[in-house]
Each structure stands twice: as C-alpha cells, then as structure tokens.
Amino acid sequence: MPELPEVETIRRGLEEKILHKRVMRVVILCDKSWRGLGKELVEGQQIVRLERRGKALLMRLENKLWMMAHLRMTGQMVYVGAERFAAGHPDSGFLDEMPGRHTRIYFEFDDGTHLYFNDQRKFGFIKVLDELGLQSDTFLSSLAPEPWDMSEDEFWARLQRHKKAIIKAVILDQKMIAGVGNIYADEACFAAGLYPGTRVAAVSRETADLLLRGLREVMQRSIDSGGSTMKDYVRADGTKGSYLEKFAQVFRREGELCRRCGNEILKTRVAGRGTHYCPHCQPKGRSDA
DNA sequence: CTAGGATCCTGTCAGC
DNA sequence: TGCTGACAGGATCCTA
DSSP states (O other), X not given: OOXXXXXXXXXXXXXXXXXXXXXXXXXXXXXXGEEESOXXXXXXXXXXXXXXXXXXXXXXXXXXXXXXEEOTTTEEEEEESSSEEEEESOSGGGTSOSSOTTEEEEEEETTSOEEEEEETTSOOEEXXXXXXXXXXXXXXXXXXXXXXXXXXXXXXXXXXXGTTSBHHHHHHOTTTSSSOOHHHHHHHHHHHTOOTTOBGGGOOHHHHHHHHHHHHHHHHHHHHTTSSBHHHHBOTTSOBOOHHHHHOSSTTOTTSBOTTTOOBOEEEEETTEEEEEOTTTSOTTOTTO
16 A cells, blocks of 8 residues: 555655664564564664665665565554654554554664554565665565656656556556556546556557656655655544545545546456546547547 | 466455 | 455466
C-alpha cells in the first residue's frame, strides 16, 4: 500500500525525529520481518542518513551498514516520543498503544524514544545490508528511475518493451518505473484519459506523455500534502480520513460521480488489481483516439 | 526475454 | 450468530 509519496513522507518525518539518534536496542517480535545481517550490528549505532529509492526506505548507520525497510501492503512506521509521528498504511496502528498487535520490530533510541515497524500482513521487512549487499540486492539493483528522473522519451522507449502487456500492469512494474502503486496508477490513468486495461500497443505517444506527467503530478501533490500521515488521518470528529479524500479523482470512488464529467465512477479488475475509472473520461478501446 | 497467474499473510466485510 | 469466499495502496516466483 504505501507508495512512493507515503515512503517519502516517512523519510522526511523520520529525518526530523531520529536522525543522529543512537539505536540502543532492537526488538524483533516477528523473525520473518527481519532480514539480512544480525540486529547486534545495528545496536549501538547512530542513524546518520535517511534516503528513499522507489518505495524502499534506507537508513544509513555510522558503521556504514544500511537498514532497508520495505512496507509492502500494510507496513507503517510509528515514532513515539514527546509527539507521535505515524505514516504508511493508514489504520488504527497510527493511534494504538505501542507496541501494538501488529508491531513486528521496534527500536529504542538513546533518548528513550521509540520507532515501531507495524505490518499486519507480514509482507514487509527490514533488511540489514553492507555496501556490497546493497549493490547486489535484487530489488534495488533492478529498480527503474523515478518519474522525475525519467524523460518522456525514456518512458516511451521503456513502454515499447511491453507492447502486448496492459498499461496499468506495466506502470506498476518497479523495473519499468519506480514508486508507482495501485492508487497513483489509477489516478494517473485518469489524468491521461486512459483506460487502465488498454494494451501498451494501443497507447499513443501523446497519451504516454500525459501518463508520465500525470504520475509526476499526482505523486508530487501527495508528497506536498504529507501522504497518509496521522495528521490528516484523524479528523476532528474522531472518524477516519486520509489525503485520498482530498485528491482522489477515481480511487475508491466507485459509485460516486466523476468530478470532471459527472458520470458514475466504476470499479473493475485489471492486471489482477482493483481498478477505478471513469467510463466517459477513460473510454475503452479508443485510448489514443 | 515477456506475460499472466499463484502465492506469501492477516483481517475485514458481504452474503448466505 | 457462524461460516465462507473475496479482496486488500506489493513484489516475487513459476509457468507458458
């Protein structure tokens, strides 16, 4: 679930909260969630840098090791100190007592504050790597450039390698373009007036350009608004909410009306994923008409 | 090499 | 109420 904007939000939040703090203790509550080198190599080390590549968060330690966190579908990071900072998969873990029932790993810092890695479905993980391990990691080493680091020409050239595939499946492929997940795939297809189930061969150059620009736009907007953080998760009335409510044109809006043309937003299945679209703004079969 | 489907895991919700 | 199947903001592995 957490896509590029959510992970960037976490990176920025943690930069404020844990940069230069020393990890005193690592507690692993689920062995499956911890990969790579042992936790004893992390204990006693200061966090000296926070980076992001696609949906992966990278924490650099003073002993030159890296902790790579990937949140997959249901991962979230919750920092608890004087104030709380929570981002990632928006669920009650943002507010629960920590460690919570989905806490898989947590860190205690030298100032007594804590960082919790929660993950309901256990698909996510934290992996400790040395420089060589980072370079040879299969996910990181095959990761494509980010939308902002890819020209329209390169995006088009990459698309041409998958002419028979469905456009939505292609932009969800991290080897094709980094950071895109189900929300922003649907939102960018809407921005480009493209039906997500269209074959790449039927997508015009003009539409492909609109799609890439759409991806940059929806993701940048989400980053600017802070992704799905705790801040906008809890409304004044205590009910659940998220930035999706502010910006989504199609995602999880099935049954509601298109903000552009007034037709009903539909939900279907494309490339094995729930897919939302406006049948009028994103007509099937004439995507590049 | 690409394309598509199954799979990892837990929880929730709709439908009987 | 209790059960069952579908599905979920992801990526990988296996097969054709």
